[in-house]
Amino acid sequence: MPFETLKPQVETIVFNTNKTANERLLSICKLLETHIEYYNWVGFYFKNGDKEELLLGPYVGEPTDHTVIPFGKGICGQVAVSNENFVVPDVSAQDNYIACSITVKAEIVVPLFVNGENIGQIDIDSNMPDPFTEADERFLEFVCAQISKIL
Incomplete structure (x- = not known):
């Protein structure tokens, strides 16, 4: 699924005040892991x-x-x-x-900033070699900017 179609879904999750911040973070993890194959x-x-x-x-994925x-x-x-x-691109x-x-x-x-302070990050692993592009970076920066509104 293209990043542009995921952005409104990320915003919907972020602004769902019926869920806790951690529940919303987990929902975002599930959304990304489900819709971006790598x-x-x-x-x-x-x-x-x-x-x-x-x-x-x-997080979603194998236990760590x-x-x-x-x-x-x-x-x-x-x-x-x-x-x-x-x-x-190649962890080895x-x-x-x-x-x-x-x-x-x-x-x-990608780091997550709140009021200019790095308070955390989104971390994504892929089982494919070298799958990430500048489009991934821009999209994940958008995700982090949205999440910063609830932390």
Whole structure:
């Protein structure tokens, strides 16, 4: 499903005040994982208070042991420090990569800002090599901007 057709669905989920923020985040994970064939794991990590670490939030996909990620460690930990998108076309070529599953071939992480502060990120794994484009980045930036309204 093209990104443009998913945007209104993301907005509908975000503005559904009958659900908690975590329920809405999980709904967004399900929407993306279901409608974008190369999104095989979709989840959120959030800064753990004043600690220099990320905690796993709502996600869909294979269970992961990586529920706490120190800043700087792995792709998510690097985004927590850099405040920039990180697209990994081939995870096997990344030195500082935390393997969640042997089936994962690529990863994209986009930071989530609230009032200019990086409070977390959306993390997506793909079982396909090099599937992510600039269109994915722009779409995920849109998703994060929408989510920032409820956090």
